[in-house]
Amino acid sequence: MTQVALASKNLRVGVFALLLALGMLGLGYAAVPLYRLFCQVTGFAGTTQRATASDADIAARLAQSAGARTMSIRFDANLERGMPWTFQPKQVTDTVQIGQRDMAVYVARNNSSRPITGSATFNVEPEQAGAYFNKIQCFCFTEQTLQPGQEVDMPVLYFVDPKALDDPNMKDVEQITLSYTFHEAEGPAS
Structure with a gap:
């Protein structure tokens, strides 16, 4: 060569x-x-689905025609270490009819002396329920800025898709846990 x-x-x-x-x-x-x-x-790893109001209406009609059962929903709230907020659900559990829209409300308070912007990550347990847990509106879709001492109600509008009733992996699921963790957002508060 x-x-x-x-x-x-x-x-x-x-x-x-x-x-x-x-x-x-x-x-x-x-x-x-x-x-x-x-x-x-x-819906892998308990990731919830994002839905529209029309998706919820369709799910509600499907649930009514199927005579859907109820499901217990547990609400969990956590803060990243060092996050100077108080964050908790107003109600720890709720029973909902599968396919029907429901609302959960979380309360957040900034305990610091400066404005803080937070971002919420979320998860659903058991993991297989993530494919059927649909959020229509959620504070977790955008960053939240709280002024010093400010306390706000943060609603989540959601429904459990009736298709969960057809999934053999969901057969023994009696309770779904919706969990949020607030983290301080990167960069200055706006």
Whole structure:
């Protein structure tokens, strides 16, 4: 093999290795949004579904025609370590008819002397219930800014999809836990 052919071959291997490394770096950055999208679509890892009011109306009609059973919903509230808020549900449990819209209210209070913007992450347990727990409106969809000493009610409008009744993995589920954790948002409070 000549020097020119060897140099050309080495250049191709180097370019291929560089492109492979850049591709892997790109996948590393895309992994979090892709995983989040996967969880939202499938309900994997207890990720709840986002619904519209018309989705809720359809679910309610399906539930009425099926004579849907009831489900206990437990509400859980947590704060990231160092977050100077008080955060709790107004009601710890509720019993809802599957397919019917219901509302839960959480209360948050900023106990600090400065404005704080918080962002809520959420989860549903058991995990298989995430595909059927639909939120129509939620404080968790946007960041929340509380002024010093400010206390606010934060509602969540939700329903449990009647399709849960057809899932054998949901057969023995009697209670769903909706859990939120508030974190201080990155950057200055707005």
